[in-house]
Amino acid sequence: MSNIFAFAETRGGELRRAALEAVTAARQTADQIGGEVRVLIAGAPGIAVHAAKLAAHGADIVLVVEHDAFTHYNPEALASTLAAGLANNYRAAFFSASAQGKDLAPRVAAKLKVGLASDVTEFAFSGDAVVAKHPGYTGKIVQTLTLKATPAIISLRPGAVLPKESPKAGTVQNIPSAGDPAASRVVVTDTVVGGGAKLDLGEAPVIISGGRGLKEAANFTLVEDLAAAFGNAAVGATRAVTDEGWRPHSDQIGQTGRLVSPDLYVACGISGAIQHLAGMRTSKTIVAINKDKEAPIFKIADYGIVGDVLEILPVLTEAVKAAKQGA
Protein backbone atom coordinates (compact mmCIF):
# COMPACT_ATOMS: atom_id res chain seq x y z
CA MET A 1 0.00 0.00 0.00
CA SER A 2 1.46 3.34 -1.04
CA ASN A 3 1.47 6.17 1.45
CA ILE A 4 0.55 9.82 1.13
CA PHE A 5 3.02 12.54 2.03
CA ALA A 6 2.60 16.13 3.19
CA PHE A 7 5.24 18.78 3.82
CA ALA A 8 4.70 20.87 6.97
CA GLU A 9 5.78 24.41 6.24
CA THR A 10 7.21 26.51 9.07
CA ARG A 11 8.63 30.01 9.32
CA GLY A 12 10.60 31.31 12.28
CA GLY A 13 9.91 28.06 14.13
CA GLU A 14 6.14 28.53 13.81
CA LEU A 15 3.85 26.13 12.00
CA ARG A 16 2.13 27.75 9.01
CA ARG A 17 -1.52 27.31 8.08
CA ALA A 18 -0.10 26.02 4.77
CA ALA A 19 1.16 22.98 6.68
CA LEU A 20 -2.30 22.14 8.00
CA GLU A 21 -3.80 22.56 4.54
CA ALA A 22 -1.27 20.09 3.08
CA VAL A 23 -1.86 17.58 5.91
CA THR A 24 -5.64 17.88 5.50
CA ALA A 25 -5.34 17.22 1.75
CA ALA A 26 -3.15 14.20 2.42
CA ARG A 27 -5.58 12.87 5.06
CA GLN A 28 -8.58 13.25 2.74
CA THR A 29 -6.64 11.46 -0.02
CA ALA A 30 -5.57 8.59 2.25
CA ASP A 31 -9.13 8.19 3.51
CA GLN A 32 -10.24 7.84 -0.11
CA ILE A 33 -7.53 5.65 -1.65
CA GLY A 34 -5.79 4.14 1.37
CA GLY A 35 -2.29 4.36 2.81
CA GLU A 36 -0.77 6.20 5.74
CA VAL A 37 -0.29 9.94 5.98
CA ARG A 38 3.34 10.78 6.66
CA VAL A 39 4.25 14.38 7.33
CA LEU A 40 7.73 15.85 7.38
CA ILE A 41 8.63 18.86 9.46
CA ALA A 42 12.13 20.35 9.64
CA GLY A 43 13.56 23.03 11.87
CA ALA A 44 15.92 23.92 14.65
CA PRO A 45 15.95 21.55 17.66
CA GLY A 46 12.52 21.75 19.29
CA ILE A 47 10.48 21.89 16.06
CA ALA A 48 8.97 18.49 17.05
CA VAL A 49 6.67 20.41 19.40
CA HIS A 50 4.33 20.91 16.42
CA ALA A 51 3.85 17.16 15.91
CA ALA A 52 0.69 17.14 18.05
CA LYS A 53 -1.05 19.64 15.78
CA LEU A 54 -0.04 17.68 12.69
CA ALA A 55 -1.43 14.52 14.33
CA ALA A 56 -4.67 16.33 15.11
CA HIS A 57 -5.05 17.12 11.41
CA GLY A 58 -4.51 13.53 10.32
CA ALA A 59 -0.81 12.60 10.37
CA ASP A 60 -0.24 8.90 11.08
CA ILE A 61 3.52 9.44 11.28
CA VAL A 62 5.41 12.71 11.76
CA LEU A 63 8.96 12.62 10.39
CA VAL A 64 11.04 15.17 12.29
CA VAL A 65 14.32 16.60 11.05
CA GLU A 66 15.99 18.77 13.70
CA HIS A 67 19.22 20.64 13.00
CA ASP A 68 20.43 24.19 13.58
CA ALA A 69 20.92 24.53 9.82
CA PHE A 70 17.11 24.32 9.45
CA THR A 71 16.53 27.43 11.60
CA HIS A 72 15.84 29.33 8.37
CA TYR A 73 14.41 27.80 5.21
CA ASN A 74 17.13 25.53 3.78
CA PRO A 75 15.88 24.63 0.30
CA GLU A 76 18.73 22.44 -0.90
CA ALA A 77 18.92 20.23 2.19
CA LEU A 78 15.13 19.99 2.39
CA ALA A 79 14.78 19.04 -1.28
CA SER A 80 17.43 16.32 -0.94
CA THR A 81 15.84 14.95 2.23
CA LEU A 82 12.36 14.96 0.69
CA ALA A 83 13.51 13.36 -2.57
CA ALA A 84 15.31 10.60 -0.68
CA GLY A 85 12.23 9.86 1.43
CA LEU A 86 9.72 10.11 -1.41
CA ALA A 87 11.59 7.60 -3.54
CA ASN A 88 10.21 5.01 -1.12
CA ASN A 89 6.63 3.98 -1.99
CA TYR A 90 4.57 7.18 -1.95
CA ARG A 91 1.53 7.70 -4.14
CA ALA A 92 1.45 11.49 -3.82
CA ALA A 93 3.09 14.40 -2.02
CA PHE A 94 1.29 17.60 -1.04
CA PHE A 95 2.93 20.99 -0.67
CA SER A 96 1.40 24.44 -0.37
CA ALA A 97 1.76 26.74 -3.37
CA SER A 98 3.04 29.34 -0.90
CA ALA A 99 6.24 31.30 -1.50
CA GLN A 100 8.16 28.49 0.19
CA GLY A 101 6.25 25.63 -1.42
CA LYS A 102 6.61 27.09 -4.90
CA ASP A 103 10.37 27.10 -4.34
CA LEU A 104 10.53 23.62 -2.86
CA ALA A 105 8.06 21.48 -4.83
CA PRO A 106 9.73 21.89 -8.27
CA ARG A 107 13.13 21.06 -6.74
CA VAL A 108 11.73 17.78 -5.40
CA ALA A 109 9.82 16.95 -8.61
CA ALA A 110 12.95 17.52 -10.71
CA LYS A 111 15.11 15.37 -8.43
CA LEU A 112 12.57 12.53 -8.70
CA LYS A 113 11.94 13.23 -12.40
CA VAL A 114 8.17 13.11 -11.85
CA GLY A 115 5.37 15.49 -12.78
CA LEU A 116 4.42 18.55 -10.77
CA ALA A 117 0.91 19.95 -10.66
CA SER A 118 1.47 23.50 -9.49
CA ASP A 119 -0.91 25.88 -7.71
CA VAL A 120 -3.80 23.41 -7.77
CA THR A 121 -7.34 24.41 -6.80
CA GLU A 122 -9.02 20.99 -7.18
CA PHE A 123 -7.72 17.44 -7.53
CA ALA A 124 -9.04 13.89 -7.85
CA PHE A 125 -7.34 10.50 -7.75
CA SER A 126 -8.63 7.88 -10.15
CA GLY A 127 -6.77 4.65 -10.84
CA ASP A 128 -3.11 5.39 -11.49
CA ALA A 129 -3.77 9.01 -12.47
CA VAL A 130 -4.27 12.31 -10.68
CA VAL A 131 -6.44 14.90 -12.37
CA ALA A 132 -5.75 18.45 -11.18
CA LYS A 133 -7.15 21.87 -11.98
CA HIS A 134 -4.77 24.82 -12.14
CA PRO A 135 -5.84 28.38 -12.97
CA GLY A 136 -3.54 30.12 -15.44
CA TYR A 137 -3.71 33.14 -17.73
CA THR A 138 -4.18 35.41 -14.70
CA GLY A 139 -7.09 33.27 -13.54
CA LYS A 140 -8.96 33.62 -16.83
CA ILE A 141 -8.43 30.03 -17.96
CA VAL A 142 -8.58 26.85 -15.90
CA GLN A 143 -6.21 24.13 -17.08
CA THR A 144 -7.00 20.48 -16.31
CA LEU A 145 -3.95 18.21 -16.14
CA THR A 146 -3.42 14.48 -15.74
CA LEU A 147 -0.30 13.26 -13.92
CA LYS A 148 0.60 9.61 -14.22
CA ALA A 149 4.06 9.27 -12.65
CA THR A 150 4.39 8.26 -9.00
CA PRO A 151 4.63 10.01 -6.66
CA ALA A 152 2.42 12.81 -8.00
CA ILE A 153 3.76 16.11 -6.65
CA ILE A 154 0.96 18.59 -6.00
CA SER A 155 1.25 22.14 -4.69
CA LEU A 156 -2.08 23.45 -3.42
CA ARG A 157 -3.20 27.03 -3.80
CA PRO A 158 -3.48 28.51 -0.29
CA GLY A 159 -7.12 28.29 0.76
CA ALA A 160 -8.04 25.57 -1.76
CA VAL A 161 -8.20 22.99 1.06
CA LEU A 162 -9.21 24.23 4.47
CA PRO A 163 -7.49 22.78 7.54
CA LYS A 164 -9.72 20.19 9.21
CA GLU A 165 -9.10 18.15 12.33
CA SER A 166 -9.04 14.37 11.96
CA PRO A 167 -6.98 13.02 14.86
CA LYS A 168 -4.51 10.21 14.22
CA ALA A 169 -1.56 8.80 16.16
CA GLY A 170 1.08 11.13 14.72
CA THR A 171 3.90 8.88 15.88
CA VAL A 172 7.11 10.91 15.88
CA GLN A 173 10.10 9.48 14.03
CA ASN A 174 13.32 11.45 14.09
CA ILE A 175 15.18 11.18 10.81
CA PRO A 176 18.47 12.67 9.61
CA SER A 177 18.82 15.21 6.83
CA ALA A 178 20.12 13.79 3.56
CA GLY A 179 23.69 15.05 3.47
CA ASP A 180 25.03 17.83 5.68
CA PRO A 181 22.40 20.58 5.94
CA ALA A 182 25.11 23.06 6.95
CA ALA A 183 26.83 22.54 3.59
CA SER A 184 24.00 23.92 1.39
CA ARG A 185 25.12 26.39 -1.29
CA VAL A 186 21.89 28.39 -1.01
CA VAL A 187 21.77 29.96 2.45
CA VAL A 188 18.99 32.07 3.94
CA THR A 189 20.85 34.50 6.20
CA ASP A 190 17.79 36.20 7.63
CA THR A 191 13.99 36.02 7.58
CA VAL A 192 12.47 39.45 8.13
CA VAL A 193 8.87 39.43 9.27
CA GLY A 194 7.04 42.60 8.32
CA GLY A 195 4.25 44.28 10.21
CA GLY A 196 4.79 42.77 13.66
CA ALA A 197 2.59 39.94 14.88
CA LYS A 198 -0.28 40.46 12.41
CA LEU A 199 -1.47 37.60 10.25
CA ASP A 200 -0.03 37.60 6.77
CA LEU A 201 -1.73 37.17 3.41
CA GLY A 202 -0.88 33.47 3.19
CA GLU A 203 -2.48 32.67 6.52
CA ALA A 204 -5.46 34.89 7.14
CA PRO A 205 -9.03 33.68 6.56
CA VAL A 206 -10.04 37.33 6.05
CA ILE A 207 -8.22 39.90 3.91
CA ILE A 208 -8.97 43.61 3.98
CA SER A 209 -7.44 45.20 0.92
CA GLY A 210 -7.04 48.83 -0.05
CA GLY A 211 -6.72 50.63 -3.38
CA ARG A 212 -6.19 54.10 -4.71
CA GLY A 213 -9.59 55.13 -3.40
CA LEU A 214 -7.97 55.50 0.03
CA LYS A 215 -6.26 58.58 -1.44
CA GLU A 216 -3.11 58.49 0.71
CA ALA A 217 -0.89 56.13 2.68
CA ALA A 218 -2.03 57.48 6.06
CA ASN A 219 -5.62 56.36 5.36
CA PHE A 220 -4.51 52.73 5.45
CA THR A 221 -4.96 52.98 9.22
CA LEU A 222 -8.69 52.67 8.42
CA VAL A 223 -7.99 49.38 6.64
CA GLU A 224 -5.79 48.19 9.50
CA ASP A 225 -8.49 49.13 12.00
CA LEU A 226 -11.06 47.02 10.16
CA ALA A 227 -8.58 44.12 10.00
CA ALA A 228 -8.02 44.46 13.76
CA ALA A 229 -11.78 44.45 14.36
CA PHE A 230 -12.06 41.10 12.56
CA GLY A 231 -9.10 39.81 14.56
CA ASN A 232 -8.30 37.12 11.97
CA ALA A 233 -7.57 39.43 9.04
CA ALA A 234 -4.50 40.45 7.02
CA VAL A 235 -4.05 43.68 5.06
CA GLY A 236 -3.51 43.62 1.31
CA ALA A 237 -3.18 46.24 -1.41
CA THR A 238 -3.42 46.82 -5.13
CA ARG A 239 -0.46 47.26 -7.41
CA ALA A 240 -1.21 50.98 -7.75
CA VAL A 241 -0.82 51.30 -3.99
CA THR A 242 2.43 49.31 -3.74
CA ASP A 243 3.83 51.20 -6.75
CA GLU A 244 3.12 54.44 -4.89
CA GLY A 245 5.02 53.05 -1.92
CA TRP A 246 1.97 53.34 0.38
CA ARG A 247 2.41 49.67 1.27
CA PRO A 248 5.32 47.21 0.87
CA HIS A 249 5.56 45.21 -2.34
CA SER A 250 4.91 41.96 -0.44
CA ASP A 251 1.35 43.19 0.33
CA GLN A 252 0.40 43.34 -3.33
CA ILE A 253 -2.48 41.09 -4.41
CA GLY A 254 -2.88 40.47 -8.12
CA GLN A 255 -1.52 38.96 -11.29
CA THR A 256 2.05 39.94 -10.43
CA GLY A 257 1.65 39.76 -6.65
CA ARG A 258 0.06 37.28 -4.26
CA LEU A 259 -2.75 34.97 -5.34
CA VAL A 260 -5.17 34.60 -2.44
CA SER A 261 -8.43 32.71 -1.71
CA PRO A 262 -9.59 33.82 1.74
CA ASP A 263 -13.03 33.12 3.16
CA LEU A 264 -13.76 36.84 3.04
CA TYR A 265 -12.14 39.52 0.92
CA VAL A 266 -13.08 43.15 1.55
CA ALA A 267 -12.00 45.45 -1.32
CA CYS A 268 -11.81 49.04 -0.10
CA GLY A 269 -11.53 51.78 -2.70
CA ILE A 270 -10.51 49.25 -5.34
CA SER A 271 -11.95 49.68 -8.84
CA GLY A 272 -11.15 46.11 -9.89
CA ALA A 273 -8.46 46.27 -12.57
CA ILE A 274 -7.91 42.92 -14.32
CA GLN A 275 -4.45 42.75 -12.76
CA HIS A 276 -6.00 42.87 -9.29
CA LEU A 277 -8.98 40.58 -9.93
CA ALA A 278 -6.56 37.88 -11.11
CA GLY A 279 -5.19 37.63 -7.59
CA MET A 280 -8.41 37.46 -5.56
CA ARG A 281 -11.30 36.30 -7.72
CA THR A 282 -11.31 32.83 -6.12
CA SER A 283 -12.06 34.32 -2.68
CA LYS A 284 -15.13 32.68 -1.18
CA THR A 285 -17.03 35.84 -0.30
CA ILE A 286 -16.14 39.25 -1.75
CA VAL A 287 -17.27 42.61 -0.39
CA ALA A 288 -16.60 45.81 -2.36
CA ILE A 289 -16.78 49.39 -1.18
CA ASN A 290 -16.30 51.93 -3.94
CA LYS A 291 -17.70 55.33 -4.86
CA ASP A 292 -18.15 54.45 -8.55
CA LYS A 293 -21.13 52.12 -8.93
CA GLU A 294 -19.92 51.16 -12.43
CA ALA A 295 -16.56 49.91 -11.09
CA PRO A 296 -15.70 46.38 -12.33
CA ILE A 297 -15.15 45.18 -8.74
CA PHE A 298 -18.95 45.18 -8.25
CA LYS A 299 -19.34 42.60 -11.04
CA ILE A 300 -17.51 39.98 -8.98
CA ALA A 301 -18.45 41.15 -5.49
CA ASP A 302 -21.11 39.25 -3.59
CA TYR A 303 -22.00 42.36 -1.62
CA GLY A 304 -21.31 45.96 -2.57
CA ILE A 305 -21.67 49.33 -0.95
CA VAL A 306 -21.51 52.38 -3.18
CA GLY A 307 -19.98 55.32 -1.37
CA ASP A 308 -16.95 57.02 0.09
CA VAL A 309 -14.66 54.39 1.56
CA LEU A 310 -13.14 56.90 4.01
CA GLU A 311 -16.58 57.55 5.47
CA ILE A 312 -17.82 53.94 5.42
CA LEU A 313 -14.79 52.14 6.86
CA PRO A 314 -14.93 53.59 10.40
CA VAL A 315 -18.64 52.74 10.62
CA LEU A 316 -18.03 49.22 9.33
CA THR A 317 -15.18 48.76 11.81
CA GLU A 318 -17.46 49.67 14.73
CA ALA A 319 -20.22 47.40 13.41
CA VAL A 320 -17.82 44.46 13.04
CA LYS A 321 -16.49 45.04 16.58
CA ALA A 322 -20.05 45.02 17.91
CA ALA A 323 -20.90 41.86 15.95
CA LYS A 324 -17.76 40.09 17.23
CA GLN A 325 -18.61 41.02 20.81
CA GLY A 326 -22.17 39.81 20.38
CA ALA A 327 -21.04 36.53 18.89
Place this chain on the structure above:
Amino acid sequence: MKIAVCIKRVPDMDVRFKIGANGTSVDEAGLKFDISDFDGYAVEAALQIKEKANAGEVVVISLGADNVQETLRKAMSMGADRAVQLKHDAPVFDSFAIATALAAELSTGGYDLVMFGRMSIDTANQATGTMVAELLGLPIITAISKLDFDGGTVKARRELEGSYELVECPLPAIVTIDEGIARPRYPSLKGIMAAKKKPLETKPAQVGEQRYTLDKMELPAERAAGRIVGEGKDAVPELVRLLKEEAKVL
Protein backbone atom coordinates in the same frame (compact mmCIF):
# COMPACT_ATOMS: atom_id res chain seq x y z
CA MET B 1 29.58 38.47 -16.47
CA LYS B 2 28.02 36.24 -19.12
CA ILE B 3 24.27 36.15 -18.53
CA ALA B 4 21.52 34.09 -20.16
CA VAL B 5 17.89 35.16 -19.81
CA CYS B 6 15.20 32.61 -20.68
CA ILE B 7 12.07 34.32 -21.96
CA LYS B 8 8.62 33.21 -23.08
CA ARG B 9 6.21 34.62 -25.64
CA VAL B 10 2.75 35.01 -24.10
CA PRO B 11 -0.52 36.68 -25.08
CA ASP B 12 -1.56 40.04 -23.66
CA MET B 13 -3.80 39.20 -20.71
CA ASP B 14 -6.12 42.21 -20.89
CA VAL B 15 -8.65 40.41 -23.09
CA ARG B 16 -11.51 37.96 -22.85
CA PHE B 17 -9.97 34.67 -23.99
CA LYS B 18 -11.65 32.10 -26.20
CA ILE B 19 -10.75 28.43 -26.07
CA GLY B 20 -9.40 26.95 -29.31
CA ALA B 21 -11.30 24.28 -31.24
CA ASN B 22 -9.15 21.44 -29.83
CA GLY B 23 -10.15 22.34 -26.28
CA THR B 24 -6.56 22.50 -25.05
CA SER B 25 -5.40 25.81 -26.48
CA VAL B 26 -6.24 29.47 -26.55
CA ASP B 27 -7.81 30.84 -29.73
CA GLU B 28 -5.02 33.17 -30.85
CA ALA B 29 -7.10 35.17 -33.34
CA GLY B 30 -6.77 38.86 -32.55
CA LEU B 31 -4.42 38.37 -29.60
CA LYS B 32 -1.29 40.47 -29.15
CA PHE B 33 1.88 38.77 -27.89
CA ASP B 34 4.86 40.03 -25.92
CA ILE B 35 7.56 38.95 -23.46
CA SER B 36 5.98 37.41 -20.36
CA ASP B 37 5.79 40.01 -17.58
CA PHE B 38 8.40 38.65 -15.17
CA ASP B 39 10.72 37.65 -18.02
CA GLY B 40 10.74 41.32 -19.07
CA TYR B 41 11.90 42.24 -15.57
CA ALA B 42 14.63 39.60 -15.86
CA VAL B 43 15.86 41.05 -19.17
CA GLU B 44 15.96 44.53 -17.62
CA ALA B 45 17.81 43.28 -14.53
CA ALA B 46 20.36 41.49 -16.75
CA LEU B 47 20.94 44.63 -18.84
CA GLN B 48 21.46 46.71 -15.71
CA ILE B 49 24.10 44.25 -14.42
CA LYS B 50 25.95 44.49 -17.73
CA GLU B 51 25.69 48.28 -17.87
CA LYS B 52 26.90 48.69 -14.30
CA ALA B 53 29.94 46.46 -14.94
CA ASN B 54 30.39 47.99 -18.38
CA ALA B 55 31.32 44.50 -19.47
CA GLY B 56 29.78 41.12 -20.20
CA GLU B 57 27.18 39.68 -22.51
CA VAL B 58 23.41 39.17 -22.30
CA VAL B 59 22.02 36.26 -24.32
CA VAL B 60 18.25 35.73 -24.57
CA ILE B 61 16.85 32.24 -25.15
CA SER B 62 13.31 31.20 -26.02
CA LEU B 63 11.72 27.86 -26.83
CA GLY B 64 8.98 27.76 -29.42
CA ALA B 65 7.86 28.07 -33.00
CA ASP B 66 9.25 30.78 -35.29
CA ASN B 67 6.95 33.40 -33.82
CA VAL B 68 9.24 33.56 -30.75
CA GLN B 69 11.80 35.28 -32.96
CA GLU B 70 9.73 38.45 -32.63
CA THR B 71 9.95 38.13 -28.83
CA LEU B 72 13.71 37.57 -28.99
CA ARG B 73 14.12 40.64 -31.27
CA LYS B 74 12.17 42.69 -28.73
CA ALA B 75 14.63 41.67 -26.00
CA MET B 76 17.53 42.52 -28.29
CA SER B 77 15.96 45.91 -29.03
CA MET B 78 16.02 46.52 -25.27
CA GLY B 79 19.76 45.77 -25.37
CA ALA B 80 20.41 42.00 -25.26
CA ASP B 81 23.44 41.12 -27.39
CA ARG B 82 22.26 37.99 -29.15
CA ALA B 83 19.50 35.40 -29.14
CA VAL B 84 18.92 31.66 -29.40
CA GLN B 85 15.64 30.11 -30.54
CA LEU B 86 15.14 26.52 -29.46
CA LYS B 87 12.77 25.59 -32.22
CA HIS B 88 9.76 23.47 -31.32
CA ASP B 89 6.55 23.89 -33.24
CA ALA B 90 4.14 21.97 -31.02
CA PRO B 91 3.24 23.60 -27.70
CA VAL B 92 4.89 22.07 -24.62
CA PHE B 93 3.11 22.40 -21.28
CA ASP B 94 5.17 20.31 -18.88
CA SER B 95 7.78 22.44 -17.10
CA PHE B 96 10.17 19.48 -16.82
CA ALA B 97 10.11 18.80 -20.56
CA ILE B 98 10.85 22.48 -21.23
CA ALA B 99 13.55 22.54 -18.55
CA THR B 100 15.26 19.57 -20.22
CA ALA B 101 15.60 21.47 -23.49
CA LEU B 102 16.77 24.68 -21.80
CA ALA B 103 19.28 22.82 -19.63
CA ALA B 104 20.77 21.13 -22.71
CA GLU B 105 21.35 24.54 -24.30
CA LEU B 106 22.56 26.30 -21.13
CA SER B 107 25.00 23.53 -20.20
CA THR B 108 27.29 24.43 -23.09
CA GLY B 109 27.07 28.22 -22.79
CA GLY B 110 29.57 28.91 -20.01
CA TYR B 111 27.16 31.31 -18.27
CA ASP B 112 27.95 32.90 -14.91
CA LEU B 113 24.31 33.71 -14.28
CA VAL B 114 21.06 32.40 -15.76
CA MET B 115 17.89 34.40 -15.21
CA PHE B 116 14.19 33.60 -15.57
CA GLY B 117 11.01 35.42 -14.69
CA ARG B 118 9.64 33.77 -11.54
CA MET B 119 6.78 32.33 -13.59
CA SER B 120 5.21 32.71 -17.00
CA ILE B 121 2.02 34.71 -16.90
CA ASP B 122 0.09 32.16 -19.01
CA THR B 123 0.72 28.66 -17.64
CA ALA B 124 1.84 30.11 -14.28
CA ASN B 125 3.56 27.03 -12.84
CA GLN B 126 6.65 28.76 -11.40
CA ALA B 127 8.73 25.64 -11.92
CA THR B 128 10.86 25.75 -15.08
CA GLY B 129 13.82 27.77 -13.73
CA THR B 130 14.05 25.59 -10.63
CA MET B 131 13.95 22.39 -12.67
CA VAL B 132 16.71 23.71 -14.95
CA ALA B 133 18.82 24.37 -11.85
CA GLU B 134 18.29 20.81 -10.63
CA LEU B 135 19.17 19.39 -14.06
CA LEU B 136 22.35 21.48 -14.24
CA GLY B 137 23.26 21.04 -10.57
CA LEU B 138 23.39 24.82 -10.09
CA PRO B 139 22.26 26.73 -7.00
CA ILE B 140 19.05 28.71 -7.51
CA ILE B 141 17.30 31.51 -5.64
CA THR B 142 13.71 32.00 -6.77
CA ALA B 143 11.29 34.94 -6.84
CA ILE B 144 13.79 37.64 -5.92
CA SER B 145 13.06 41.35 -5.79
CA LYS B 146 16.65 42.54 -5.14
CA LEU B 147 19.92 41.28 -6.55
CA ASP B 148 23.50 42.22 -5.63
CA PHE B 149 26.90 40.64 -6.01
CA ASP B 150 29.76 40.45 -3.56
CA GLY B 151 32.69 38.97 -5.45
CA GLY B 152 31.50 35.56 -6.55
CA THR B 153 28.48 35.56 -4.21
CA VAL B 154 24.88 36.34 -5.20
CA LYS B 155 22.99 38.29 -2.54
CA ALA B 156 19.24 38.41 -3.05
CA ARG B 157 15.99 39.24 -1.36
CA ARG B 158 13.11 36.79 -1.73
CA GLU B 159 9.56 38.02 -1.18
CA LEU B 160 7.34 35.88 1.06
CA GLU B 161 3.78 36.45 2.24
CA GLY B 162 4.11 39.70 4.18
CA SER B 163 7.81 39.21 4.91
CA TYR B 164 11.06 38.46 3.11
CA GLU B 165 14.23 36.38 3.24
CA LEU B 166 17.82 37.45 2.56
CA VAL B 167 19.50 34.67 0.60
CA GLU B 168 23.02 34.03 -0.67
CA CYS B 169 24.63 31.53 -3.01
CA PRO B 170 27.85 31.24 -5.03
CA LEU B 171 28.14 31.90 -8.78
CA PRO B 172 27.52 30.36 -11.25
CA ALA B 173 23.87 30.36 -10.29
CA ILE B 174 20.30 30.72 -11.48
CA VAL B 175 17.89 33.37 -10.21
CA THR B 176 14.21 33.88 -10.97
CA ILE B 177 12.91 37.41 -10.88
CA ASP B 178 9.89 38.83 -9.09
CA GLU B 179 8.42 42.23 -9.66
CA GLY B 180 9.98 45.23 -7.98
CA ILE B 181 13.53 44.63 -9.18
CA ALA B 182 13.45 46.89 -12.24
CA ARG B 183 10.78 48.13 -14.64
CA PRO B 184 11.57 46.96 -18.18
CA ARG B 185 12.70 49.77 -20.45
CA TYR B 186 10.95 50.59 -23.71
CA PRO B 187 13.10 49.85 -26.73
CA SER B 188 14.49 53.00 -28.35
CA LEU B 189 14.28 53.51 -32.11
CA LYS B 190 18.05 53.08 -32.19
CA GLY B 191 17.69 49.85 -30.22
CA ILE B 192 15.03 48.54 -32.59
CA MET B 193 17.24 49.25 -35.61
CA ALA B 194 20.28 47.66 -33.94
CA ALA B 195 18.30 44.55 -32.97
CA LYS B 196 17.61 43.74 -36.62
CA LYS B 197 21.34 43.15 -37.17
CA LYS B 198 22.03 41.23 -33.95
CA PRO B 199 22.64 37.47 -34.26
CA LEU B 200 19.65 35.16 -33.77
CA GLU B 201 20.57 31.51 -33.89
CA THR B 202 17.93 28.81 -34.40
CA LYS B 203 18.47 25.22 -33.34
CA PRO B 204 16.16 22.28 -32.63
CA ALA B 205 14.87 22.02 -29.06
CA GLN B 206 15.69 18.78 -27.25
CA VAL B 207 12.36 18.68 -25.42
CA GLY B 208 12.14 15.94 -22.81
CA GLU B 209 9.35 13.49 -22.15
CA GLN B 210 6.15 15.18 -20.96
CA ARG B 211 5.23 14.06 -17.47
CA TYR B 212 1.66 15.18 -17.61
CA THR B 213 -0.96 15.78 -20.23
CA LEU B 214 -3.09 18.87 -20.62
CA ASP B 215 -6.62 17.51 -20.96
CA LYS B 216 -8.67 20.62 -21.10
CA MET B 217 -8.68 24.39 -20.99
CA GLU B 218 -11.86 26.13 -19.98
CA LEU B 219 -13.08 29.50 -18.89
CA PRO B 220 -13.73 29.63 -15.15
CA ALA B 221 -17.29 29.59 -13.93
CA GLU B 222 -18.59 33.13 -13.70
CA ARG B 223 -19.24 34.30 -10.18
CA ALA B 224 -22.93 34.62 -9.50
CA ALA B 225 -23.96 38.23 -9.95
CA GLY B 226 -23.53 40.08 -6.72
CA ARG B 227 -25.74 42.76 -5.35
CA ILE B 228 -25.38 46.31 -4.22
CA VAL B 229 -26.45 46.30 -0.59
CA GLY B 230 -26.92 50.05 -0.51
CA GLU B 231 -25.27 53.44 -0.65
CA GLY B 232 -23.09 55.14 1.92
CA LYS B 233 -22.61 54.32 5.57
CA ASP B 234 -26.32 53.66 6.10
CA ALA B 235 -25.81 50.37 4.24
CA VAL B 236 -23.34 49.06 6.82
CA PRO B 237 -25.85 47.37 9.19
CA GLU B 238 -27.40 45.41 6.31
CA LEU B 239 -23.93 44.38 5.07
CA VAL B 240 -22.95 43.14 8.53
CA ARG B 241 -26.22 41.21 8.81
CA LEU B 242 -25.55 39.51 5.43
CA LEU B 243 -21.97 38.64 6.37
CA LYS B 244 -23.25 37.11 9.57
CA GLU B 245 -26.41 35.33 8.50
CA GLU B 246 -25.98 34.61 4.80
CA ALA B 247 -22.23 34.36 4.11
CA LYS B 248 -21.53 33.21 7.69
CA VAL B 249 -18.09 34.80 7.72
CA LEU B 250 -18.57 36.98 10.77
